[in-house]
Amino acid sequence: MLSSLSKIILLSVLSIDCAFAAGGRVLRRAPSKSSNAIVQLFEWPWDSVALECSTLASAGYGYVQVSPAQEHIQGSQWWTDYQPVSYKLVSKRGDRSAFARMVRACNGVGVGVIVDVVFNHMTAGSGTGFAGSSYTKYNYPTAGYMSSNFHYCNGNSASDISNYNNAYKCLVGLADLAQEQPYVQQVIAAFLNDLLSLGAAGFRIDAAKHMRDADIASILALVNGTYYDTQEVIYGNGEAVNPSQYTTTGDVMEFRATTAAQACFLGRDSGGIAKLVTPTPMGSASPWGFVNSSIANYIMANQDTERSGTSLNAQSGNNVYVLSAVFMLGFNYGTPTVYSGYDYNNNYDAGAPQNSTGYTNQVTCGSNGWRCEHRAQAISSMVAFHNAANANGSAPLTNIQTGTNQQIAFGRGSIGFLIINNDNQVWSNTWTTSLPAGIYCDIIHGCAQAYNVSSDGKLSASVASRDALAIYIGAPSNGAVTTTPATSPTSASASSSVARSSSSSARVVASSITSPTTSTTSTATSSSTTTTSTTPQAPVSTAATITFSPTANVGAGETLKVVGSISQLGSWAPSSALTLSQSSGNSWTLTVTLPPATSFEFKYIRVSSSGSVTWEDGSNRVYTTPNTGSSVTLYGTFGSTTSGTSAVTGESGNSPTTTSGAAPTTTTTPASVSTAVTVTFTTTANTASDETVKVVGSISQLGNWAPSAALALSRLSSNGDWTLSTTLPPNTYFEYKYIKVSSSGSVTWESGSNRVYTTPNTGSSVTLSGAFRCAFFLLLVL
Structure with a gap:
């Protein structure tokens, strides 16, 4: 069957100072975005992807790769998606409007959508497509193709073609498009342009190995706007076609990295996993022979490799599947793609669970076979590790x-x-x-x-x-x-440093997520997130034993969980919340160990079997653990933060809110004037006449990431210089960004990752300088 292998891609955003960005497009191929990890949500329907994108953003994933969006042949098998009938955006995963909603939702939280596209071929037969389009093997009226637009695998040709061999032209009996024809190139480019017009970030080009690289280049030359593409080119020993031939038309998927990891982790290679790092780390030109790291996509697995046995998979024993993903995300070769699939029970053809109309069922992680590997603690946490290691260029x-x-x-x-x-x-x-x-x-x-x-x-x-x-x-x-x-930044495209206007300075880490890049409780369409800090686990000898013991009425299929401002309580991410057990009636309980002398805030949430989250009303609950190890029980009633508790759990504010599901807020205690640090924010920004520059950040003094509470800077000159001096607590880590706010209240976030700084231990004056960062998408000019 069609080798749909791989689905990776990578759009990239170059964050540069707006003051120096005017007057021309930024044309560059190498991605500068540190949060470039991709997750392939194989066969996920559009509505489920839209809901998942907020979770992906919280974990630090930069991109989500989705299955083909174009109309395909009918059938429950997964590979039917790779036999296109037309370029209508109607598939098992949803229609055009659902696709557009998904892209908007994901873009809204900073996650780019990469679309698997199939234009090497059409189908192997005749019939009616998923959206109702009629077709025969060499005639596709809806797509605009007729028999003269194809090659024939028996050596005959519908047009005067020469110097093509079947390695390029035919794939397991599928009708092979003549990509060298200008008309075919225009039809394919129109399809790609349509996807980009809806906000897609780029493409994964299926079966690129079976097309001439020159033909792919001609097609991409007709594509408008900015995007990133990667190509499925599987290395075959001794074959005439190899990955290096395609590096001028985009990135390529380096499947040799995937198979090498499989052999080493399973012990089939006598060198074991040590061979992956010594004496010559995997991916070097010699002796590995792989494509350069800067143009490689390194996948954990995909739907082909997990079924064919050419990678580790969820059935691999001894935790090697997870450990190989940990290695991929921690290592410094290529752009990583995490695979998230479903159980197929050793049935190669089995597609994702579908309803009676043929549409894929909505995803509930851990149910109906949906595995959701990308949410696993070990894997999702390593995405953040990967981002940190690539924030200033790839750390060696x-x-x-x-x-x-x-x-x-x-x-x-x-x-x-x-x-x-x-x-x-x-x-x-x-x-x-x-x-x-x-x-x-x-x-x-x-x-x-x-x-x-x-x-x-x-x-x-x-x-x-x-x-x-x-x-x-x-x-x-x-x-x-x-x-x-x-380490110092390696290039302007990888990071930018704050100008050193005093002895203290801060470094700005490059990334393209526009809104704050930490845990969020926002919906998939929100444009910013709620930032919290993490707290380590204390040694057992000093840890406090905390029992959460609330009462709550929950609906059928719902579970009660607790989530809070410290890492042990999920850092406000519902997907990392801790589950309580129902002890009796409406009583629930959970016992955990937390660090001593630690202040934290928390809330209870109800989570349905479909994954929807209901936050309790009112302000955050607050508590500080004892200085030494002891046991405490915290009582309460869901939705009432004023109910009694044995260890007083009060509210974080005097006036409780009544909005259901309100996002949690974080607070920081102001320092006394004698120890407070005077911080001056200065930036250069090009603004409209009705716009004001403001600064907003992760601590209460900077508005807890709420634009409405951001601090306004004063304009110093007509050259776009702005400044603000304020006092902040000493020895306090915070993150921040500049925003532009118009007179109508619309907000424009600067691009890149959050700026970070830690104030000195004692009162002093510090100036933090840096130009407002604009986002420019990167495009390879062929």
């Missing part, structure tokens, strides 16, 4: 260490450190890292354990069999470690 592989040939550890510069134990025994060791001294939490296990890195960079730990440990500078505990990477 450092401090490579091995135990057995199935035990590896390595750093990503001074940003993070990853340990993978694919052996059958515990790996206890002291590793050398390049991290700053401090306390870090292990993100693989949801920060359930804190680890100390000494002043000489040493890390001591024990990693269980078939497990991993990962720490990085973006998720340190108790703020003991600076969150600004120590």
Whole structure:
């Protein structure tokens, strides 16, 4: 059957200062976006993707890859999607309007949509397509094709074609389009332009290996706007066609990385996983022979490889499927794609669950076979690790260490450190890292354990069999470690540094998510998120045992969960909330350990079997754990934050709100005037006559990411200079962005990731300078 292999792509946004962006397009191929991880939601319907995008944004995924949107042949099998009938946007996953809604929802939270497109061929027979279009093998009236627009695999041709061999022209008996014909090129380009007009970020070109690279280039030359494409070109030993031939028409999927990881993690390669990092890390030109990392897409698996056995899959034992994904996201080769599929029960042809009308059922993770690998703690947390390691260009592989040939550890510069134990025994060791001294939490296990890195960079730990440990500078505990990477930016396209107008400065990390890049409770159409900080897990000897014991009326199929402002309570992400058990009647309970002397806020939520979330009314509940280990029970009633609790759980504000599902808010206690730090924000921005520049950030003094509470800067000159001085608490980490607000109240967020800074320990004056960043999409000019 059609090898639909892979679906990756990668659009990229170059964040540059607006003051220097005027007068011309930015034409560049290499992506600058650090949050470039892609997740392939295979066969997911459009409405489910739209709902999932807020969760993807919270985890740090930059792109979602979706299945083909064009009309296809009828049938329940997954591969029917790869036999197109027309370019109508009607498929098992939804119609044109649903597709457009999905794209708007995902773009609204900063997640680009990559569409799998099929234009090498049409079908293998005749009939009526999913949207009602009639066709025969070499005649597609709705698409505009007739027999003269095809090649024939028996050597005959409908037109005067020469110097083509069947490696390009035919694929398992499917009607092969003549992409060298200008008319065919125009029809295909019109289809791609239509997708872009709806807001798609780019394409994954199916079966690119079966088309001439020159023909692909001619088609892409007719495509308008900005986009990114990647191509399915599977390497075959000794074949005439290989991936390197397609690097001028986009990125290519490097399947050799996927199969190499499979062989090493399963022990089929005697070098084990150690071979992936030493003596020559995977992906180098010699001896690996792969395409360069800058033009490679590295996939965890896809619908073809998991079925054909050419990659690890969900049935692989000993946790190797997850560990290989952890490695992919922690390693420094290519752009990673996480695969998220469904159980097919060893039935190669089985498509996703469908209803009686042929449409794919909406997704409920963990139900009806939907696996949702992308939500797994170990995988989703490593997306953040990947983003941190690529914030200022790809951090180099450092401090490579091995135990057995199935035990590896390595750093990503001074940003993070990853340990993978694919052996059958515990790996206890002291590793050398390049991290700053401090306390870090292990993100693989949801920060359930804190680890100390000494002043000489040493890390001591024990990693269980078939497990991993990962720490990085973006998720340190108790703020003991600076969150600004120590390495300098490698290029203007990878990052920009704040101008050093005083002895203190802050670095701006490059990314293309426009709104704040942390946990969110917003709907899929929201344009900003609620930012919270993480808190490490305390050692068991000092941890406080907290029992949540609320009463709540829940509907049939609903579960009660608790979510809060610290990492142990999910950092306000409903997908990471903790589930309570129903003890009796309307009584629910959950016991957890939390760090001592830690203030946090929390709320209860009801989660239905379909995944919809209902937040309790009122303000956030607040509590501070005792200074030393002890046991406390917190009582309450769902929706009433004024009900009694044994350890007083009050409200975070005097006037409780009544809006159902209101997003949680975070607060920071103001410093006294004697210790407060005077921070001056200065920026340069091109604004309309009715626009004002404001600053908004993750702490209460900067509005808790609410544009309505942002602080207004004053215009200094007609050259676009703006400034504001304010006092902030000492020794406080915060994130912030500049926004433009018009007289009508419309808000324009600057592009790139959140700016970050930590105020000094004592009162002083600091100036933070940086131009308002505009987003320019990157396009390869062929």
